[in-house]
Amino acid sequence: MPAKKEKKGCGCASIPISLILVLLGVGYWGFMQRDTLLAHLNIRQFLPNNQQHQQQPTPSNPQPPTPTDLTSTPSPSASVAASPLEPSPTETPTPNPQASPLPTTPQPSPSPQTPWQKKEIRGIYLSRYQATNNATEKMIRERVRYYRAQGINTIIHGVWGNGCTMYPSQVMQQTFGYNSCPNEFQEQWLEWLIDEAHKQGMEVHAYFEKGIKIDKNSPIFDRAIAQRWIVPGVDKTYAGIDHYLLDVELPEVATFFKKILVEFVQKYPTIDAVQWDDYLGYHADLPGKVDRTTHLTNFVQQMIADMKKANPAVSFDLCHHNPYWSKRYFAADWKNWNVDRAFIQVYNDDNFQQELDYAENYAGVAISDQQLYRLKELVNNSKIKSILVFPSSGKPEEAAASIKKFTSINQ
Template identity: 60%
Template sequence: MGTKKISEGVENGINHVSQTEVVQEYQQKFSPYWELIKEIDLPIFRQQTPPTIVLLEDNYPIPSENSPPPNTPELKKETIVNVAPVELLETNQIIGIYMSRYEITNNASEDAIRQKVRHYRSQGINTIIHGVAGNGCTMYDSEVMQKHIGLQRCPNKFREQWLHWLIDEAHKQGMEVHAYFEKGIKIDHGSPIFNLAKSKNWLVPGIDRTYDGVDHYILDVNNPEVANLFIDMTTEFVQKYPNIDAVQWDDYLGYHSSLPSEENRTPILTNFVQRMITSIKKANPNVSFDICHHNPYWAKKEFAADFDAWGVDRVFIQAYNDNNFREELAYAKKYNGIAITDKQLTRLKEVIDNEKIEGVLLFSLAGNPQNLAVQWREYL
C-alpha cells in the first residue's frame, strides 16, 4: 500500500482501485466529495513503533455496467507496517468502523486476520462492522444460498474459518463484531444472482438511481421467495456464528420513492423486517438487530422505511451530509448513535463528548478504514 494519493490507485477514470471491491459504489454514493477525496494525501501509518501489523491488499477490477460478473479478487501482496498503539478511551460508547466485505479477509491467513483485528483495537476501535453478505449473496458457505440460488457463496477465496477467527480475536481484545449485510435488498449487474432474479421476476419495476452513476435493481420482499431467502439467510447466519454480537442493515434496506409503484411499500417492508427479526431472535436471542439509516422522517418519506415500527434493537443515524449535520445529530440523540465519514472528523469531539450519543460509527469515503483507524484520534 504505502503512502500515496488515492488518485494513484485509479486508472482510466475509475477502473481499478486497490483495497476494496466496493469503492466504486462508495464513489457514486458520495460523488459530490469524490474529486476532493482523490486529491487528499492521507497520512498512512506514520508512527514507527511496534506492534507489527500485516495488512492485506487486493487488486480488484471494478466492472462497468455491462460487464459480466467479476472474477474472484486475487490477493496481491502482504504489506508490513508498524503502528503505534494509542491510549484507549475510557468510554462506554460504541466506537465502530465499517469494513467492506473484502476488507479484512480475502484469502487471508488466520494470523493475518487476527493481527489486523489487534491493529484496530490498538487504535482505540472497539467495534468492527464487517460485511458478511452483499449484492445478493453471502461471503461464507451457506446452505441457504445453495438451496435457494444453487450457489454456495459469493465468488471469493475466503478461508472457511475467516469469520470465526475474526470474531474470536475481537472478543479476546474486548471488541464486538457486527455483521454488516451490505447493499441490503439491492443488487447490480455484477451480482451473481442478477440473471436468476430477473428470470424469476424477483425485481420490482424500475431502476434505482438514488446515487448518480450506479444502477441498482431492488429485490421485491413482497415476493415470498425473496423474503424467505433473506429471512433464512440471516437466521442461518446467527446460528452458524452464534457469538456474533449484532447484525446490521443500512439505508439499502428500502425502496426509493422514485421507483414506480401502485402500492404502498411501507407496510410491506415493515412486515418483512419484523418477520426477519422474529426469526433471528428465535434462533439466537442474544444477537442485536441494528439499522443504520437516514433520519426517521427521510427514511419513511423517501425509502418506505418506517424503522420505528420494525422492532430493531438499535438505530444509528447516517449524517453523511455535513450541511444538515446539526439536524441529524438531534435525531441521533434520540436513538443510539450516529454514523459519520472521514470527511467529518472535525465533528468527532462534539459527538464523542455528547453523553446522549451512545455510539459513533466511522465510514471511510476513501475506502481505507485502516487509515481512518489511525487518523480519527487526531481530532479528539
C-alpha cells in the same frame, strides 16, 4: 504438798458455747462469700481451679487501671465472666476497635475514562472483501489488534452484499447452486475475527451491506430478472451506480432472506449483532409511486422475529436515515420494525446539526471518514452514545489512524 498438775488439752471446754457458735457462723459466711472476697483481693488468678480464666486473651494495648478501677465495687457484669454462658476460650476474640490495622499495599486507582472511551460503541465499518480476500489467520488477528490500538471497540464487517454471502452458506447452495459470492477466502475467516475481537474485549457486528439491493454485477442478477424478483424501475439513490431492488412482498424472496439471516446467527452463534442499513428500503422515485411501507414493515418484523427465535442473544441493529426521511422517501417506517438499536446515518454535511437532534435520541450516529473533523464535536457531546465511522475511501486502516489522531485531543 504434792506438785500441782498441769491441765492437759486446749482448754476449749472453758470457751463459752455462744462464742463458738458465733465463730462457726462467721466461717460459714466467709465460705459462702469467698468469690466476692477473692475478687476484692484480686488473687483468683493464682488459684489452681482458675486456669480457664488465665487462658482468656489479653486485650491489645492494655491500659493501666485508673484509681477508680482499684477502689470501685465490681459491677454485676463482673460475675458474668464466671457464668457457664461465657464464650469458650477457643472462640476468636473480638478485635480491639483501637487496634491499628495492618499496613496494606496501596492499589493504583484506574485512570479516568476519556470522553471518547465513554462512548458505548466506537465502531468502524469494514466493507466486503476487506478482510476476506487472501487473508490468513495471522493477518486477520493482527488487524483486529490494530483497530483496538486505535481506540476502536467494535468492528462492523460486511458478511452479505449484492445478493450473496461472504461465507459458506447452505441456503445459497440450495437456492442458487453456489455457496457464496466469488471470493478467495478461508472458511474460518469470520470465526478468527470474532475470536480475536472477543479476546481483545471488542465486539463484531455483521454488516448486511446493500440489504435488498443488487446491481448488474450480482451473481444472482440474471436469476432475479428471469424470475421477476425485481420491482419495476432503477434505484438511482446514489450517483454512478444503478441498483435494482428485490421485492420482499414475494413469498420466495422474503423466505430467502429470512433463511439467510437465521442460518447466519446459527452458524456464528457468538456474533454480537447484525446490522442493516438504508439499502433496506424502497426509494420514493421508483416508477408507479407504489407505497410499499406496510409490506416492508411486515417483512422486517418477521425476519427479526425469526432471527430472535433462532438466537435471542444477537442484537438486530439498523443504520438508516432519520425516521422522518426514512419513512417519507424510502418506505422504511423503522420505528415500527422492533429493532434493538438504531443509528442515524449522516454521510454528508447537509443539515448535520438537525440530524444530531435525532441521533441524540437513538443509539448513536454514523459518519464517513471525510467528516472526521467533526469528531471533537461528537465526542464531547454526552448525548451521542455511540459513533460509527464508514471509510468511504476504502482505506479502513488509515481511517482508524485518523480517528485516533482526532480523538487524542481528549486523552
